[in-house]
Amino acid sequence: MFERQYPVDKDDIDDSGKLSVPKLMEHLNAIMELNAESYGTGADWHLERDLVWVLTEYAIKVERLPVQGERIHVGTLPYSFKRSFGYRIYRVRDGKGDTIIEGKGKFLLINIHTKGIVRPSPALLAKFTDAKKEPSSLSFPKWPVSEGALIKEKTIKVTDSDIDQNGHVNNARYVRHAVETLKEAGENLHPLSGIHVRYRKEAFKGDELQVSLYHLEDGFYLAIRRRDELTTEILFIH
Numbered sequence: 756m757f758e759r760q761y762p763v764d765k766d767d768i769d770d771s772g773k774l775s776v777p778k779l780m781e782h783l784n785a786i787m788e789l790n791a792e793s794y795g796t797g798a799d800w801h802l803e804r805d806l807v808w809v810l811t812e813y814a815i816k817v818e819r820l821p822v823q824g825e826r827i828h829v830g831t832l833p834y835s836f837k838r839s840f841g842y843r844i845y846r847v848r849d850g851k852g853d854t855i856i857e858g859k860g861k862f863l864l865i866n867i868h869t870k871g872i873v874r875p876s877p878a879l880l881a882k883f884t885d886a887k888k889e890p891s892s893l894s895f896p897k898w899p900v901s902e903g904a905l906i907k908e909k910t911i912k913v914t915d916s917d918i919d920q921n922g923h924v925n926n927a928r929y930v931r932h933a934v935e936t937l938k939e940a941g942e943n944l945h946p947l948s949g950i951h952v953r954y955r956k957e958a959f960k961g962d963e964l965q966v967s968l969y970h971l972e973d974g975f976y977l978a979i980r981r982r983d984e985l986t987t988e989i990l991f992i993h
Contacts (some may be wrong), residue, residue, distance in 0.1 A: 772841070773823045810860055810926050833883045913961060
């Protein structure tokens with residue numbers, strides 16, 4: 756497992772004193788980028804070839820969230836590739852070495868100009884030396900059939916702070932907006948045992964996004980839309 760250690764500082768926690776979910780997502784993004792760079796296949800390497808791996812889905816299991824003052828080890832590895840998809844596993848350990856968060860991600864390789872799906876070349880796959888050699892995939896949980904009871908709706912406008920180096924909304928920013936919507940609705944995110952995110956469409960600076968928050972029997976579902984087109988779905992599971 757490729758790991759880096761991070762302190763949980765006061766700016767990283769939410770009102771409960773635990774590591775905030777948006778900060779957790781930022782850690783997962785950062786460790787993925789560092790790991791890719793360690794293979795010589797970071798974002799710049801891909802952009803030079805008009806390629807980018809787009810995150811399409813996260814599934815994260817939370818045993819517990821660390822609190823202020825802890826030092827955590829955030830890790831990741833590429834798991835496998837199948838057709839145009841790449842799969843990653845994630846792990847967060849506490850200071851004792853116990854695993855407190857586990858996750859997996861699903862990525863799709865596309866051409867940044869045409870937006871067409873690209874099948875990674877054997878030369879590209881060979882650079883990810885820790886991944887399975889044979890085509891394989893990770894399974895992801897099913898989503899709820901119904902949206903549940905609508906609690907709150909609001910509209911946000913995409914600003915510079917939401918945009919990543921590829922020119923569209925950073926995936927962690929969707930989660931930040933979701934958590935802020937929960938807080939504005941007076942809902943409690945905790946206890947939290949799982950986070951599932953599905954990214955469907957890109958959004959760009961200046962776009963207006965509608966955030967809809969629904970209450971489920973075992974948590975919350977958020978749908979983020981642009982002109983009635985679903986861009987992102989988020990599940991917070993108690």
